[in-house]
């Protein structure tokens with residue numbers, strides 16, 4: 577029997593485009609077409625000007641750890657624990673919640689520079705995660 581895989585996101589009208597970009601290796605950030613405010617996660621309306629028009633920019637994947645937590649429980653199949661979950665201040669100016677990989681829990685800290693790497697599950701599902709900048 578194959579190992580269970582990561583829990584997949586529910587795809588809808590407002591977020592399917594974002595996961596499609598991720599599947600192509602792109603970390604997309606939604607941008608209001610009217611006032612150019614960036615927002616994540618994707619949603620239909622701009623919180624700044626209420627415009628429903630949007631496009632997106634491709635993030636560099638570079639940022640700094642704004643906050644983090646280390647999860648030990650509850651443990652779901654398909655994940656390696658402990659999980660380091662980070663809130664990243666992307667250099668474009670918006671925030672992104674993700675997983676920090678390749679780092680021991682005792683080595684994570686606030687304000688450390690990180691960069692995005694595209695994780696790929698055995699079934700081909702892609703998910704942007706982060707590693708410490710300069711780490712292998």
Ligand SMILES: [Zn+2]
Nearest residue numbers: 608611622625
């Ligand atoms: Zn706007």
